[in-house]
Amino acid sequence: MKGNLIIISSPSGGGKGTLIKEVLKTVPNIGYSVSFTTRKMRNGEADGRDYFFVSHREFENLIEAGELLEYATVHGNFYGTSLKRVKAETDLERDIILEIDVQGAEEIRAKVPEAVSIFILPPSYRVLERRLTARATEKQEDLKVRLRNSSGEVRRFTEFEYVVINDDVARATADLQTIILAERLKRIRQTGVIQDILDSFDVSVLNTFGE
Numbered sequence: 001m002k003g004n005l006i007i008i009s010s011p012s013g014g015g016k017g018t019l020i021k022e023v024l025k026t027v028p029n030i031g032y033s034v035s036f037t038t039r040k041m042r043n044g045e046a047d048g049r050d051y052f053f054v055s056h057r058e059f060e061n062l063i064e065a066g067e068l069l070e071y072a073t074v075h076g077n078f079y080g081t082s083l084k085r086v087k088a089e090t091d092l093e094r095d096i097i098l099e100i101d102v103q104g105a106e107e108i109r110a111k112v113p114e115a116v117s118i119f120i121l122p123p124s125y126r127v128l129e130r131r132l133t134a135r136a137t138e139k140q141e142d143l144k145v146r147l148r149n150s151s152g153e154v155r156r157f158t159e160f161e162y163v164v165i166n167d168d169v170a171r172a173t174a175d176l177q178t179i180i181l182a183e184r185l186k187r188i189r190q191t192g193v194i195q196d197i198l199d200s201f202d203v204s205v206l207n208t209f210g211e
Helices: 014-028 055-062 083-090 102-111 125-137 138-161 169-184 187-209
Strands: 003-009 031-034 067-075 079-083 095-099 116-121 160-167
Touching: 003 014, 003 067, 003 138, 014 031, 014 169, 031 083, 031 116, 055 079, 067 083, 067 095, 067 102, 079 083, 079 102, 083 095, 102 138, 116 138, 116 169, 125 138, 138 169, 160 169
Parallel strands: 003 095, 003 116, 031 095, 116 160
Antiparallel strands: 067 079
């Protein structure tokens, strides 16, 4: 049984990063895929923890080498997911979270139909605007672009299996945890374990009642 690939998307300021950090603290056997990006590092960020910050040339080399599971241009910068990291985690039977935009999520779903897709929806435009303004990580023009793009992004929630409304961090985190843990219990994801149990019954019955 392989680990689950979990796609989490939202518009900028939707709070997906905060919720993911909380889930990583409390849900066992789960990892996080650090994406590559060509955007500049923000205050408080660290290379290799928040993103792998690379040049446009380096990003193009990753594409040419086939090292990206998906990539997209978002707000004028490239973002991409490491194929090697995702495969390594899921092969170890660990779930892995991909924090990606709606374009990347669409590409992942096409390549990995069994991926679990979750959209984080802010409670309103005003709340989203307030969050983006409060974090003060973008120039005014960049902030306007993100807010303008958010209108189209939120309407793509219908492309996702689950929607978590992030109006309260504690409740939204609990909802996200519930989805991840429930997905592990789906019958189709436990085929191998279930078969082992059934085989044990066959062997025991034969030993007990067999000729």
